[in-house]
Amino acid sequence: MLAPEPVRRRDGRTSLALAGAAILVAGLGLAGWAFTTDVVVTFVRMVLLAAGILLAITGLGRLFRGLLGRKVDVVFWLGMAWLVLVLGAALCAPLLPLGNHDDSVAGLTEPIFARPDLGSSHPFGTNNYGLDVLSRAVYGARTSILVALLAVLIGTVVGGLVGMVSGFVRGTTDRVVGILSNALLAVPPLILLIALGSVLEPSVRSIAFALSLLTIPSMVRLARANTITVAEREFVLAARALGAGRVRLLRREVLPNVVLPVLSLAVVMISVLVVAEASLSFLGIGIEQPEPTWGNMIAEGQSGVMEKHPFIVVVPGVCLFLTVFSFNLLGEKAQKRWDPRSAKL
Amino acid sequence: MMTPSDGPLLVVDDLHTVFHTPRGEVRAVDGVSFQVAAGETLGLVGESGSGKSVLGRTVMGLIATGPATTVSGQVLLDGRDVHALKPGQRRQLWGPEIGMVFQDPMTSLNPVKRVGTHLTETLRRHLHCSRKEATERAVDLLNQVGIPEPVRRLTQYPHELSGGMRQRVVIATALACDPRLLIADEPTTALDVTVQKQILDLLASLVSERTMAMILISHDLGAVAGRTDRVQVMYAGRTVEAGPTRTVFDSPDHPYTDALLASIPQLSDQPHTVLRTIEGNPPDMTRPPRGCRFGPRCGRADDTCTDLMPALVAVPDGPARQVACHHPLLSIESLEPNAPLTEAGHGR
Incomplete structure (x- = not known):
């Protein structure tokens, strides 16, 4: 009775994996057909495409469950794969065999609005200056993610430190910091960005600075709230009773306990800022053409271009969507894992 | 130094x-x-x-x-x-x-x-x-x-x-x-x-x-x-009794110490014995009683206790014994410094 059991289970897993592979292939086939066909109207094509992708994801889930014997969060891992792909491409962009992304003079010799053709030298087509859309999407990722990461870095370090100090010192410092961060929160973010955008020159550095202003108040609040709860814990008093000074208490006792929740907010902030940067560039007050970012690439679709050449908008739009979605997945996971309430530290 | x-x-x-x-x-x-x-x-x-x-x-x-x-x-x-x-x-x-x-x-x-x-x-x-x-x-x-x-x-x-x-x-x-x-x-x-x-x-x-x-x-x-070696009993921020641990617990002089010791549940008690407690609550520390802090909960309290804060004084009930009470539970009653116990305040 005991011997056949593992064999049966193995059979179950094999058939699950086979079924998963079949569903995956069917889903990919459906999506691929919907993407290329001209037979049905656009709306139906989009619905079929979405259905195909969902089907493929379901199939992939079963395939992995069959192969590994446990549940796998396929959407999360697909998101991570996308992030690795985008970050990797952005990082190695100058080394990749990509087309011309910003030299509009050289673009004169290229066809404009070439349709996407995976076999050609412009896999995702060209824009109205004859610049390669794939290359622009990769270089756009470089700027977009660089700006977002820089802004989050500034915001986390400055906001985290200010919040920690004000939560630890309390008193007047805390009150002043509270007033300042509330004042910053009270200004509508888009108006603040437009105002800053018209004052500062549109470079990566100044856009990052402007965006970091958006993250600082919430970082201050989070770090401050966490510091207050940590500072009341007995181990801080115990460290004080062993002769630790303020700086040491902050660095060795409070900081390690505050850094995790702050970092998990930072991951979520990255996706918010990628969108914010794209909005700014879309409005024309962010990074300026011909240097590509996803925001100003989408803006190229304005005034009727998108209707005739949808890929101009679809390529950066999908990149933006997937990146934000993946960062959100990562942030959610991080918060679940590092939330002091659920981690029971 | x-x-x-x-x-x-x-x-x-x-x-x-x-x-x-x-x-x-x-x-x-x-x-x-x-x-x-x-x-x-x-x-x-x-x-x-x-x-x-x-x-x-x-x-x-x-x-x-x-x-x-x-x-x-x-x-x-x-x-x-x-x-x-x-x-x-x-x-x-x-x-x-x-x-x-x-x-x-x-x-x-x-x-x-x-x-x-x-x-x-x-x-x-x-x-x-x-x-x-x-x-x-x-x-x-x-x-x-x-x-x-x-x-x-x-x-x-x-x-x-x-x-x-x-x-x-x-x-x-x-x-x-x-x-x-x-x-x-x-x-x-x-x-x-x-x-x-x-x-x-x-x-x-x-x-x-x-x-x-x-x-x-x-x-x-x-x-x-x-x-x-020694014990100091605190009540509402003040010392009510101090002395060598053994003698304090053997023969408490302060009614509070006595009541604390009496409220320890004993394993030898009959089942369903009502636990002895000290009635009332510790005083509101923003408005402590004028006299003895324990006065309102004390069975032995009288007018002196409500009016006058007892000082922590040495009592001859043993070496190094001190108590802050107008009517301590001295084992040697004749040596009690104050007037004899007023029975009026006894037992609720």
Whole structure:
């Protein structure tokens, strides 16, 4: 009775994996057909495409469950794969065999609005200056993610430190910091960005600075709230009773306990800022053409271009969507894992 | 500072800790005095809110004074006034001179630091020893507090240890720099009864090995009874009775001490015996009674008690016995300094 059991289970897993592979292939086939066909109207094509992708994801889930014997969060891992792909491409962009992304003079010799053709030298087509859309999407990722990461870095370090100090010192410092961060929160973010955008020159550095202003108040609040709860814990008093000074208490006792929740907010902030940067560039007050970012690439679709050449908008739009979605997945996971309430530290 | 070597290590004289709250002044510690010599253990007992823990922290100088908190009176450690020191100098006391063990070992260790880090950080800061020396000493300390496999424990995190083990680690950190005075603030309250006994025995043996002075703060009379030389009973921020532990518990002079001892449940009691309690609640510390703080809950109280605060005076009921009561429960009634007991106030 005991011997056949593992064999049966193995059979179950094999058939699950086979079924998963079949569903995956069917889903990919459906999506691929919907993407290329001209037979049905656009709306139906989009619905079929979405259905195909969902089907493929379901199939992939079963395939992995069959192969590994446990549940796998396929959407999360697909998101991570996308992030690795985008970050990797952005990082190695100058080394990749990509087309011309910003030299509009050289673009004169290229066809404009070439349709996407995976076999050609412009896999995702060209824009109205004859610049390669794939290359622009990769270089756009470089700027977009660089700006977002820089802004989050500034915001986390400055906001985290200010919040920690004000939560630890309390008193007047805390009150002043509270007033300042509330004042910053009270200004509508888009108006603040437009105002800053018209004052500062549109470079990566100044856009990052402007965006970091958006993250600082919430970082201050989070770090401050966490510091207050940590500072009341007995181990801080115990460290004080062993002769630790303020700086040491902050660095060795409070900081390690505050850094995790702050970092998990930072991951979520990255996706918010990628969108914010794209909005700014879309409005024309962010990074300026011909240097590509996803925001100003989408803006190229304005005034009727998108209707005739949808890929101009679809390529950066999908990149933006997937990146934000993946960062959100990562942030959610991080918060679940590092939330002091659920981690029971 | 010159001190006679045989004098008491710690002298606390007329100590007051006052919190200025929006609802009024709270005299959490209100004129407490005591002395502890090296190798001696003093027990501080009292109900929750009687000011024991605040007293412990005030003695250490851990209470931050400012507009909301004032401390007056003297705390002399080896002749040095702890509260007159600059904050930086006072910090040098914490660790090498005074160590403190806290109530809850679950919260008094930093969850993100390894056990070893807790110990070596303190050692390296105060004794300026190398990383290797510090690790060796940490292993030695963990051995002393009875932790098996000390080398493995160094790399573990607090959550990997049981409550009793954690309290041992807390004790080891407090002892890391060989303090001459250890203040144990309810060190066993958060632990199982069996572990409580182990921890108390450990503390007692460490005190005698190192000829340390120890202040054991507890609401558990049982914990204090067998392991302290002298005991001081606190009520509402004041000392109501002090004396050698054995004689105080054998023949309490203050009605409060008597009532506390009577309210310990006995295993030999019949089932469904009504637990004896002290009726009423400790006074609202923003508006304490004018006379004896215990007066409103005391069976022996009369008009003198409501009007006049009794002073802590020596009573001839045994050597070094002191009591703050107008009508103490002296075993030798004829020697009672005040008028004979008024039967009117007796028994509710």
